[in-house]
Amino acid sequence: MCHMTLSDVAKHAAYARIAIAQGRRERGELYGRMVFFVVILGVFSSLWRAVGETGLAIAADPKALVWYLAATEWILLSAPQIHIEIQETIRRGDVVYRLGQPASFVMAEFAAGMGAVALRMPVLGAMAFACAFGFTRWTPPLATIALFIPFAVAAVAMLVALHLWIGMLAFWMQDVAPVFWLTQKLMFIFGGLMLPLTLYPAFMQRAAALTPFPVMLFTPASLMRGTGAVRPLILARDLVLWGAAMTAAVQWTYRRAMAGLTVNGG
Amino acid sequence: MQPAVELRELCKSFRVRRPRAGGLGRRLSSLFAPRTEAVPAVDRLSFSIAAGERVAFIGPNGAGKSTTLKLLAGILQPDAGEVRVLGFVPSRQRTELAFQIGTVFGQRSQLWYQLPPRDTFDLLGRVYDIERREHARRIETLTSVFALGSLMNTPVRHLSLGERMRCEIAASLLHSPRMLFLDEPTIGLDVSAKAAIRELLLAESEREGRTLLLTSHDTGDMESVCERVIVIHQGRLLWDDSIGALRKSFLTAKRVTFWSEAERLELMLPGVRVVASGTHRTELEIASDVTPLGQVVDAALRQSSIKDMVIEDAPLDEVIRALYAHAERGCVT
16 A cells, blocks of 8 residues: 555556446436435525524524534545445455456545546535525635635545445455444534534543544534635544554555455454 | 476365353453354365366365365465465465456346446446456457347346346456366256357356366266266365266266056065156166166166166266265265
8 A cells, every 4th residue: 555656546546437337327426415415405404493483592604614524524424334335345246356367455445435436526516505595695716715625625535435445344244234324323423514513512522522523524614614724734644544544444444354265364 | 297286285274263161250261351262164175176177176064165265366365385386376466366366256246236247337436457458358258259249238227137247247358367266157047048158158167278177066067067076075185086986986876767568566675765656657767887887778678678768877966966975974085
């Protein structure tokens, strides 16, 4: 994974391309996610408006909260569920073809995942921003959006790596859905999917800071609120550190899986 | 000349969990410290295959065929012994070897299900570093040889199993491998699709001088495609010779069907058994090492005039069954 030749880059780009082609044929899921965007942003913008109308004090601008939610949902929904594909490849035994090819299984799966991201992210991003604008009649400054986008891409890449790691657990587990379900719930809570972590009790904020979830959702999405609380360089550093930890976890799991295959058969 | 495949005293065993007998405490302790046992999958297996040979590699379920194929492809590492495939040591040179071999697994797929085969072929072109013009030339050749035509642009999910299998084999040949491993390539196919796949494999191998190692439970595959058969049982070599030699050694039985003037033939000869009979028709199984065929025909002619007669070898399936039965009794070395 460390020393990649031009040939390796071309191989992984080919995996990304074929995933894009596959995504273009499976548009149903993308349309479903787009509809979900309209519904969830519609519901939450109404909720924040209703809260404002009751006179209850909320420690955030309701319009900024809708854009925050659009940002977290954009990141979350742009990441394809590659763990399901990997699980099926392992279950059906098709993985034997992949393991025999002169390409890294881990990198190929990651590249395919990023290919799907390349198709989804622009479409869902346009949808997210259009919905957020439609429901709030307000936009953050363009410079803020421009700063947010590369961080969002990096956060989605981390989510893809997380799904890749979950998928590789299928070398041991019949069904990785419980692991995915658990990480999703942790992501919702510690990632601050619906509400910024700054609105959480202090002990929850401290617990969340020990997990990788805030750098995937809360911190990049907080850029959209324009409070100036997020320092881009710190966020970049955290993404690199958590990204390195995730890469190490994925590689370690893969090596353990291969060792298990040769010891226990399969 | 260096053999295409060389195995010497190859061993591979797997650790299998064995549940602890006893109460709840013992079963709970199995969760944290499971008791495992080494089960040999391949046991001191030795053979070699010359370049260009077409070899059937057979054995009953659990004999170690798939494990051997995975060892040959470098997917698994051997516990002991030596393996060389086309001069490479698979466990250490898996990537280099991958460029030289192709694999076809009948019950698996390398084609992207929602996409036409052409997309997978383009991906494989990149994965195997095939130069663009050469890639186009190979696709053209394989499309013509395997009659892929319009299939190339049809999503895989719309292809029949036979059509998909043709595409799978063509995909495995895209990088012109010097050796092809085939694991049950005709499983689940109908009679005509099987025949088509066998013809293609034979013709392609003869034309390119490609070495084939084919595992199958279908004796038709080995008879149609291969010239030599290696049989393994419980991970050990049971038989390694031509298919003809296998028949001769393990098949002393012949099937003879008589159509006679008499309604029924009653031949009371040692080693002769009536398999089926009807009016004027008698089908016999003859142990020719007990009673020679000539004696049976003479005896039949003494009972009635014979209108017609067919002599057949027993099907290869029965030969293989006899071989496995001998192995179970520990008679084969």
